[in-house]
Amino acid sequence: MGKRIWLLTGEPGSGKTTALMKVVNAVRARGYSIGGVVAVEKRIRGIRVGFEIVDLLSGSRDVLASVEQKMGPRVGKYRVNLKALSDLAAKALIEAMQHCDLIVCDEIGPMEMASPEFRKAVKEVVNSGKPMIGVIHKHIRDPLADELRASAEVEVVEIDIYRADEAASKILEAVLNLLGAGH
Secondary structure: OOOOEEEEEOOOOOOHHHHHHHHHHHHHHOOOOEEEEEEEEEEEOOEEEEEEEEEOOOOOEEEEEEOOOOOOOEEOOEEEOHHHHHHHHHHHHHHHHHHOOEEEEEEEOHHHHOOHHHHHHHHHHHHOOOOEEEEEOOOOOOHHHHHHHHOOOEEEEEOOOOOHHHHHHHHHHHHHHHHHHHO
């Protein structure tokens, strides 16, 4: 059985989301439908103050985590917005699974894993048989993350700033081969 899930990992700032978005944009440019979620840093005067979660299909966005948020589980200096994970992120993954050629999940990390609905959606996507590209937190210790890393259908791709473009090209080729075989 070949790989159908690619999970990018690496240190913060290594280019994981940039590489993922290069693949997403190239796949979309070839006419394939893409859905899922990406996390985007929110900065004020150059200082990271949180993250937004963006639904790639609808364009909807919400605060994923923020230093200013008062409620929700704490991960580092941030409070996680569980409502955004259940109402936006989990629904976006399920919607992508039902209607899109490629599912995107950025990121599978401690903030996202705090949401039972998000975890359930990730499991459903993984079990769907559909292709997925995502980002997985390098140091996360979580049963679901461990299960993903160990799966025969998953390729974990280490990204660093020197090889991010090369990794994106290889993943793009593999994704297009898989999508082409399915059409």
